[in-house]
Amino acid sequence: MQLWRADWIHHEGTFRRDHALLIGDEGRIAACGPRAEVEALAGDAEVRELAGRAIAPGTISAHSHAFQVFLRGAGDHPASFPDWVSRYLYPLLERLDDDSLEAAALLCFHQMLRAGITTVGEFHYVHNGVDFAGRAGELSRIVIRAARKVGLRIAFISTLYDVKQRTGQGRMARPAAEAVSEIRGLARELAGDPFVTVLPAPHSLHGATRASIEAGAALAEELDTRWHIHLAEQEDDVPFAQERHGARPLEVLERWGVLSERTVLVHGIWLSPEERALLAERGGGLVTNPTTNMALGDGIAPLRDLLDRGVSVGLGTDMNAAPNVLTELRTAEYLQRVQSLEMGRLPRVGGAEPDPAVLWRLATTHGAELLGVEAGALAAGQWADLLVIDLADPSLLPGSLLGGDALLNLLSSSMVPETALAETWVGGRCVATRGEVAGLPLDELRARVAAAAALGA
Ligand SMILES: [Zn+2]
Structure with missing residues (x-):
């Protein structure tokens, strides 16, 4: 001792x-x-x-896509979110081979440790090879191995993604049953591993069918974990849900009977007051990603209202342009100030006097709770x-x-x-x-990144 x-x-x-x-x-x-x-x-x-x-x-990033560090310097000025997806995100996925995926994860996780992040919730959706052949098990292990190499704790959030309408989705899409069996197998294999936790995540209403979302929620029940889902990130996600499923995004989950205390929404920027009340009532949580939300022109999440209602809110570094949860914390509060034209917004949750502990919990204990890790x-x-x-x-x-x-x-x-x-x-x-x-000297990191074939396209 x-x-x-x-x-x-x-x-x-x-x-x-x-x-x-x-x-x-x-x-x-x-x-x-x-x-x-x-x-x-x-x-x-x-x-x-x-x-x-x-x-x-240590701080906790409850939502990350590690490979997106390879968009830095190239994908910074798209015209819109769909433009970013089409011209930058999907092309990167199409050329991201195993070594590149590993180098990107090492770069991201290395930088996280230097920024004081000790747990990452890695929302992983690269399940198929560059030839689109199913290789979920191997690709999952590459990312987990990268976290282990640098010494970062990882909550590996593996997606159910079964919509394939565009070429770029070929890296992600797999049948729901296949996803369930792979995630279940990984969870069993890693049960008892002190540094890895496995959680399921139907990707979103546009990336996962109803069957996939139901399967993800059921798997979380079986594994006794939370389940994450991207929801209401862009304003357009609301009419999409209404046209496709006849209701607003969170109401869709409620109608399907999957919304519960295990549900963790990623973003939730465009939730209506009624949906926020519903989230609180069902005991669901939310991960907010302020820097990414600003970069992608998503909007400002209604954090004060969510916290006032008792929703557990954690912070994510999402696209990882500069992963740092303390920066996310500051940005989360400042965005509330910009929106409301008032100060001290989040620290005043629960009382008239500001309490910095409220803010600090977003960066630590809330994230731990949403990932199911005993830390924070x-x-x-x-x-x-x-x-x-x-x-x-x-x-x-x-x-x-x-x-x-x-x-x-x-x-x-x-x-x-x-x-x-x-x-x-x-x-x-x-x-x-x-x-x-200690696990990854800078020279080695630089060499791994420089050798990545996904760069330079
Ligand atoms: Zn995300």
């Missing part, structure tokens, strides 16, 4: 002084709390004194997924001299993780030190 002492330790909603952390040999937190209480349990644990440091839980808080029984923060980093001054809520505010308002993070830990193992990822 290891007993850690630091200037500030995040515990029960804020950074606290005179606290300590006890990490068990199996990689979980054995205790966190006031120093005297934790030390009484420490026995002969090895002691680590972290002067000038704060310890925080420094508490007994959780995985020791944590950040060792250098309080002297200029991006944290001057608030780091004050600690407490001031420090909490700095994380979401000014911290540059790439310089302020001294160490990143996942499952009780140090996976990155000062931006150097």
Whole structure:
């Protein structure tokens, strides 16, 4: 066991002084709390004194498409979302061979660790080879292996995608029964793996048929997990659902009898007030992706209203132009300000006085809940997924001299993780030190990316 002492330790909603952390040999937190209480349990644990440091839980990106990092620099100025899909996304998919998929995942996951992300919810939909032959099992393992190599915890969200109307969809489409059997097999194979969780996800109302969506919801029940689905991202998704299925997007799920506390919507920007009430009533959750939503011209998610109604909201880095959950957190709040022309929107959920802990939960515990991982808080029984923060980093001054809520505010308002993070830990193992990822040296990463055949088209 290891007993850690630091200037500030995040515990029960804020950074606290005179606290300590006890990490068990199996990689979980054995205790966190006031120093005297934790030390009484420490026995002969090895002691680590972290002067000038704060310890925080790692952040969680609850929605990511890792391979989309290969759109950076090329797909930045499309005319519209459909244009982005047709001219950039689908052509990339058509040339993304195994080595390219792996290189993209390594690049994305490496950068996530450097940004203080310790769990990714990887929404994966590349199930077929470049010749469109079914190779779901191998392609899933390539992505999971990339997360394992860098040391990132992965909730592997595997899609059911059975609509094939365009060539680009040839990489994704497979019969629902085949998807269920592959996802079930993967979940069984990886059950008990401390670093991997498997969840099903019917892709969306335009990528999955009713049969696929029902099968995904049933599989989540069987596996006892949540299930994710893209919903109401673009304004056009509403008339699409109405024309195709005779109701607004969330009402379609309700009519089909699949909407439940296991359902996690990705985006939900264009949900009506009635649909938001329905989501809250059924106990469903939502992942918001503010930077991607801005980049793709999607709109602004009604986060204040959703949180007021008690919906659990997590944050995603989605297209991963610059994966960083703390940036997403800041952006989520700022977009609410721009829309409402008021300040302190999300921290005022539940009361008149702002509480930064409300904001912080979006980046940590809510994401963990939506992915079904035991992480996101420094508490007994959780995985020791944590950040060792250098309080002297200029991006944290001057608030780091004050600690407490001031420090909490700095994380979401000014911290540059790439310089302020001294160490990143996942499952009780140090996976990155000062931006150097132990499992994947920078030179190796650069060589892998440079050799990727999917580039340069
Ligand atoms: Zn997505």
